[in-house]
Amino acid sequence: MKKNNKGFSLIEIVVVLAIMGVIAAFLTPMLFNYMSDSKLRRAQSDVQNIAAAINRFNTDTGVYPVYTDKPLQKAKASVKVLVTNGNDAEATGFTTWNETWSTNSYLQSHLEKGLIKDGVSYSEAVQNPNKWAGPYMTDFKADSWGNRYYVSTEGFTPGSSKAAFVLSAGPNGAIDTVLSQESGTSSAFAVGGDDIAYRIK
Numbered sequence: 001m002k003k004n005n006k007g008f009s010l011i012e013i014v015v016v017l018a019i020m021g022v023i024a025a026f027l028t029p030m031l032f033n034y035m036s037d038s039k040l041r042r043a044q045s046d047v048q049n050i051a052a053a054i055n056r057f058n059t060d061t062g063v064y065p066v067y068t069d070k071p072l073q074k075a076k077a078s079v080k081v082l083v084t085n086g087n088d089a090e091a092t093g094f095t096t097w098n099e100t101w102s103t104n105s106y107l108q109s110h111l112e113k114g115l116i117k118d119g120v121s122y123s124e125a126v127q128n129p130n131k132w133a134g135p136y137m138t139d140f141k142a143d144s145w146g147n148r149y150y151v152s153t154e155g156f157t158p159g160s161s162k163a164a165f166v167l168s169a170g171p172n173g174a175i176d177t178v179l180s181q182e183s184g185t186s187s188a189f190a191v192g193g194d195d196i197a198y199r200i201k
Contacts, residue, residue: 039144039171040196046141047166047198050084050149053111053136054166054200061122062130064156064164065110068117070125079105081179082151086142089150089169096179097150107151111137143168143196152179155201163189164201170194 058064063072066079080100084107091097109115112135114122122132143149147169155164163183169175176193183189183201191197 036171043144043168043170043196044198046143046149047168047196050107050137050151050166051198051200054151057111057132057134057136060131060133061126063126064153065105065107066153066156067125068105070116070120072116072125079103079153081105082107082110082153084108084140084142084149086148087146089147090174097175100179106140107137107149108140111135112140145169145171145173147173150175151200152181154180155183163199165189165197165199168196170196 054065065082068078080103081097083104088101105117109117110122114132114134116122116125126132145168150167150169152163152165152167154160154162161183163181165181167175167177171194174193175195177191177195177197181189189199
């Protein structure tokens with residue numbers, strides 16, 4: 001009895017592989033673009049969410065999270081930059097950011113734990129009718145590229161003419177935005193390079 005063995009010929013296999021190669025060449029850039037866009041959208045959403053949490057904190061406590069001792073000296077902020085988890089972004093072109101690394105304070109302490117520093121709580125530090133009613137945030141992850149989110153806090157000091165904003169260093173991982181910016185009009189606030197920022201005030 002003769003067996004009828006049917007299989008793919010070499011030409012058929014080559015044609016199928018060629019078609020698969022064309023499809024892959026077409027879809028790969030689309031996939032990378034989608035992933036890149038997804039990271040950007042997540043970072044844009046995160047900076048807005050952080051800003052909203054800080055504003056809720058301010059509404060309840062009557063202060064912004066820029067103090068590290070009790071009693072609160074409302075005219076004197078003791079935190080220059082608030083940070084989330086993650087790696088420090090490069091700031092070689094903007095040494096003013098580098099100079100704040102030693103005076104950073106973690107957002108988590110203020111927004112989730114309600115602590116100023118060393119166990120002192122906002123409940124002890126702020127007066128009625130204000131009170132800490134958090135947590136205002138519970139997820140302090142890094143940005144889409146593994147770096148910290150930064151909050152420039154100069155503008156939170158009462159009477160300051162500076163802008164306060166949340167920043168991600170963006171895809172290149174380098175901060176291209178000037179730390180100290182005059183608030184003025186919205187047009188006075190400038191975001192540099194591929195940074196992703198959201199102005200709080």
